[in-house]
Amino acid sequence: MSMISARIERLPFARFHVHLLLMGGLGYLFDAMDAAVLAFILPVLRTAWGLTNVETGVLGSSTFVGYLFGALLAGTLGDLIGRRAVMMSALALYSVASLVSATVDSWPAFFAARVVAGMGTGAESAIIAPYLAEFVARRYRGAFTGALAGFFSFGFVAAALLGYFIVPAYENGWRIVLVITAVPVVMLLWWRRSLPESPRWLESRGRAKEAEAVLDKIEASFAREGRALPAPIAEPAAPVVSTGTLRSNFAALLAGRQARITTMTWIMWLSITFSYYSFFVWIPGLLVQNGMSITKSFGYSLAMYCAQVPGYFTAAFFNERIGRQATIATYMLLGGVSALGLAFAASDGQIMAAGLLLSFFMNGTYAGVYAYTAEVFPTSIRTTGAGLASAIGRIGAIVAPILVGYLYPNFGFAGVFGVTTSVLLIGALTVVLMGVPTRGRSLEDIASEAA
Template identity: 70%
Template sequence: MTVLSARIERLPFSGFHRRLLLIGGLGYTFDAMDAAVIAFVLPVLRTAWNLDSGQVGVLASANFIGFFFGALLAGSLGDLIGRRMVMMSALAVYCVASFFSAMVNDWNSFLVLRVLAGLGTGAESVIIAPYLSEFVARRYRGRFTGALAGFFSFGFVAAALLGYLIVPASEDGWRIVILITAAPVLMLLWWRRVLPESPRWLESQGRNAEADAIVAAMEHAIVRGGQPLPALDPHDVAAAPPSRERGGLLKNYATLLSRRLLPTTSMTWLMWLSITFSYYTFFTWIPSLLVQNGMTMTKSFGYSLVMYLAQVPGYFSAAWLNDRIGRQATIVSYMLMGMLAALGMAFARGDAQIMAAGVLLSFFLNGTYAGVYAYTPEVFPTQVRATGAGLASAIGRIGGITAPILVGYVYPKLGFAGVFGTTTAALLMGSAAVWIMGVPTRGRSLEDIATEKIS
């Protein structure tokens, strides 16, 4: 560990970290709103534009197609040009595309703009966790990043409320809801003023004076807030000097696929593919599936809202467990419990059973993400952290792309049992990958984990 990293590791949780949590959390909230609101818009557009099941499935996947390319782009650029600029640029792209998607009147234009909006949300979602995890100490990093991901739940709940209250209220209700999701463009003004670049990334690029100034400002803010600044741990500062190795795009990808990192890279791919496929199989289609299962649109939206509310305790319970039992154990436990809930959903009979199984599935799938977002940035070295997280997220979005399309074709033939049976199989695959191929990260600095992976 370098002296600069040791200075970050000694810092107590403070107002500076709470501000970072709020900034990143708001980004995740609006990302989730954008992804979730399409589930409430689709039933309306299906009728208004006379769409068939295949077209609805493609629209449901449009956001994730953009997300795939946004994740790849943000991960690569985040390691090459820095985390901060990628995060702000991604937000701008998302807001502009979202705004114009509310103005169109045909399937083709809406599809293109939803892909572009997904490009922005994909880039932003990928960069936030690796970026902000580099500011926090190991002793509370799991809770911090898990709670950061927990803001996704607020976005989904907000989308469900908007879908329940506004979409059915008027013919243009769906347009109003999408316009609301474009509102965070105003956050750019705040972010430009208060967001520093990651000092760990700056140090990895040899920009030591800039990195030192940012950490000094963090230390000053903590002292000014009345908290004592602990002494440096001599074990932390007795390590190697900062790496001077520079990466390029191809070199970073080669590093991820090297003999040392390939098992970790493969594990993150399987983990993300499993949870993203399962998640969007459930959340993108649940309002439409409930309608097709005999519920009125209003009743299905109400049921969906309750299921979405279950996300909040799911995320934050797992965030707490991240530092109690470790990220690996949290992810595997929540995936396996989610698998049981998916089986319950597959064989549910009647509205009450569907509601109970849906609430449990929502709880455990979202809890899994709290572990996944904390775990993924930790297992990659600083030089390829954003690239590794971006590539894993992009691979996961293949599941997000295929899940809605697959449901569009599977449900008419196999019903609930077919849809949620595939979810069960995916979660079993993901939990096995994390259990067998994962590495422990609880209580370890990012530099300590990286040293083990590349030594």
């Protein structure tokens, strides 16, 4: 029986959790802003540095390359050395690399800086949700983690505003924007002072005294607020998983029934990320080729970004109402329907409506995906599993634009949307058929079923 889990499960939602939500959410906000702002910078750099199409494309892929390796490293290190150290290191790496990228004067140096920055954002994105979910009781964990991912939407909106109002307004506007994206380095001071290590992870590493000390401080903050806590009810202990080394952690992901869960997360991440980037990288350009110039307007782009906000937060709400699996599958399927609507849109008004729905549902899916991924692995391999799934998802982001570039000339809109909606359907079915229910269950209970 685990009293560490019991003490966490009895905590009501309070100021402590709001602080965690803001700290993790701001990390996600700047991650999204860093990735999205590159689309507004590349046209300026292409002209200023006389870049070829190939060089511009290489720069465009820089963040994804770094993200893949960052997610993989953060996941493995998060289980080996601790969540807190990885989260803070990732933020420092990202901020410094962003600042360096604002000072360079050649595309190879810019590419290198962006890859390193991408490693930082990838590491943060992989570690934040599974780390902070370990502090939250089962009754609102899905909504908390979904809302945490919702901060991505604010980052995209911020990137659009910076890209349209600062980049073209100054001779070195792109440098100014990159300096702004490096601002999170000041968050390190707040995180260093406020972020505790995960008691669940400490317990999984045999450091029970340290775990109890962390919870003593957390519970003391409730006492200072005058909030009495109910007596803890002992939770089933998490299954013992043979871990502690990189090799054993990866082996545990593919051992027994856990292999099914791990495979499910890979397919889930691949399907949503592949489809997302298929739609949002190629659709505007394809529509422009068909004479739909609205997709080049600031109003259209800003509306797409703003539609993310209710998409994420409604999904966070449904995480607790209908469960993570149902939320993910529903939003995936409705995203596919919205994409079909966009494919057959015949006017600017129809494009706007279908585009808003597509952005709403595709981004909302991620609120379920982040919450679900943070729950389905045992504590001792949680960040390894989440980081690997996120990294595999990046493969979908890299492959999607290439495959769509092949499909469209040969099979047209029907081929592009046929493949992407089929991938979404496969992802939805995989989550429903291969996943495990997590709503209303402690992390230890979920891990026991997977074992």
